[in-house]
Amino acid sequence: MSPQTPSPRRALVIDDEKALATLVAGYLERDGFEVHLAHDGPAGLTAARSVDPDVVVLDLGLPGLDGVEVCRRLRTFSDCYVVMLTARSEEVDTLIGLSVGADDYMTKPFSPRELQARIAALLRRPRHAPQGIEPPRDALRIGSLSIDLPAREVLLEGEPVPLTRTEFDVLAALALSPQLVFSRRVLIEAVWGENWVGDEHLVDVHVLHVRQKLGDTADAQRYIRTVRGVGYRIGTGG
DSSP states (O other), X not given: OOOOOOOOOEEEEEOSOHHHXXXXXXXXXXXXXXEEEEOSHHHHHHHHHHHOOSEEEEESSOSSSOHHHHHHHHTTTOOOEEEEEESOOOHXXXXXXXXXXXXXXXXXXXXXXXXXXXXXXXXXXXXXXXXXXXXXXXXXXXXXXXXXXXXTEEEETTEEOOOOHHHHHHHHHHHHOTTOOXXXXXXXXXXXXXXXOSOTTHHHHHHHHHHHHHTOOSSOOSSEEEETTTEEEEOOOO
């Protein structure tokens, strides 16, 4: 018997600019994706439930439901990677999009080849401990915080913390190297991979969201601490 051919990865492009959606789909199909299209928010959610995509390319300004609401609802049933597209460059758009669970963002107009590269970087993200670090068999514990790497589960005082894939990976990378202060670039290489391209301030947004979910504040940085002028390190939980 011949070995079974692996199923292609699935991508869902949700954009009301049909010509752009078709263009993006063509690039992804050349990368071997099975691509599905939707052109408004409700249709995008319906397609996501049906297709179970590995990655969603999601426009912020959709009819029916905007991209923020689509992403918020998508996160209730899917942990796929989400790249959000916005026609505006204002920081607030980026923050709002990432706050509801998007993993990355691009501002229109953009290069489809760069989008290809971003998606490829997301899908080859390391799901293991950084090189030279032996992954622990037991959950990592920082004060009342527990991080179970194999189960990809975080508990705070025994209660689950609903982190996205990217948020979990950021927290895990910091926790696996408690002696290390991570610059943005080092944290990007640990989480996204060394070939990732894009705005390194993306790291700050994801760290902010993890802190908020762990109850950290600027004055009480128990779990993720800022080392001024350098970057971030894991705290002691105290």
